[in-house]
Amino acid sequence: MTYVQIKHHLSDALLMAYSAGSLPEAFSxxxxxxxxxCDECRARLGAFDAMGGAIIERCGTAEMNAGSLEATMQRIRATGPVNTAAPARKCNLPQPLQDYIGGDLDAVKWRSVGMGVKQAILPTSREATARLLFIPAGAAVPDHGHRGTELTLVLQGAFVDEVDHFGPGDIEIANEDLNHTPVADIGADCICLAATDAPLRFRGLIPRLAQPFLRI
Structure with missing residues (x-):
C-alpha cells in the first residue's frame, strides 16, 4: 500500500542503520x-543499499573455512520443503507487519490500558519494544517524555501533538527532547505501531504507577 500524503519521513540515520542491519528488531x-x-523513503533506502553494495565490492575478500559450502548446503536441505504461500487478500495492515503478526487487525489480541486505549505488545528482541496502539477518536495518550528513542507509525486514523498532525503512513521520531500529549483525531480511531528502546517518562502519578504492569 502507498500513501501519497505522507509528510513525516524517516531520517537518513535510521535508513542507513536499517540498510546496514544494525537496528533493534522492533525498530526494524x-x-x-x-x-x-512510503515511495520516498523506499527510494532513499534503495540509494543507501546501493552505496553499501559499492563499499562491499571495494573491500578485500575473506577466506572461507574448508567445508563451508557443504555445511551451508546441509543446513538448506535440513529446512525441508518451502510452504506455498496462501493467496493474497486485502489487508488493513502494511505487508511487513501482516507477515510479522500472521494476519490483519482481526488477529491482534488487544489489552486495555485504560480510558479506552488498548495495546498489543509484539514479541521482539530485548533491545527495544514494539507495540500496536489503539486510541479511540478524541482520546489522548497521557503526557510523557522519553528516556530514549520512540518511533510511532500511524496505520489508521490520525493524531496530533505538540509537534504536528500525523496521518496514515506518517512516522514521528521522538527523543529525550520531546514531551508531548498525542490526541487521536475526533473523526476516527487511531491505530499506531510504536517502537521504544527505553521506558517512557510519564508526568502523571497514575500512569507512572501502571507503567511496570503495562511495560511502557
Whole structure:
C-alpha cells in the first residue's frame, strides 16, 4: 500500500542503520512497515543499499573455512520443503507487519490500558519494544517524555501533538527532547505501531504507577 500524503519521513540515520542491519528488531519492523507505505523513503533506502553494495565490492575478500559450502548446503536441505504461500487478500495492515503478526487487525489480541486505549505488545528482541496502539477518536495518550528513542507509525486514523498532525503512513521520531500529549483525531480511531528502546517518562502519578504492569 502507498500513501501519497505522507509528510513525516524517516531520517537518513535510521535508513542507513536499517540498510546496514544494525537496528533493534522492533525498530526494524517499524521502519520496514513505513517503507512499505512510503515511495520516498523506499527510494532513499534503495540509494543507501546501493552505496553499501559499492563499499562491499571495494573491500578485500575473506577466506572461507574448508567445508563451508557443504555445511551451508546441509543446513538448506535440513529446512525441508518451502510452504506455498496462501493467496493474497486485502489487508488493513502494511505487508511487513501482516507477515510479522500472521494476519490483519482481526488477529491482534488487544489489552486495555485504560480510558479506552488498548495495546498489543509484539514479541521482539530485548533491545527495544514494539507495540500496536489503539486510541479511540478524541482520546489522548497521557503526557510523557522519553528516556530514549520512540518511533510511532500511524496505520489508521490520525493524531496530533505538540509537534504536528500525523496521518496514515506518517512516522514521528521522538527523543529525550520531546514531551508531548498525542490526541487521536475526533473523526476516527487511531491505530499506531510504536517502537521504544527505553521506558517512557510519564508526568502523571497514575500512569507512572501502571507503567511496570503495562511495560511502557
Amino acid at each position: 519492523l517499524t521502519v520496514a512497515a513505513h517503507i512499505s507505505m
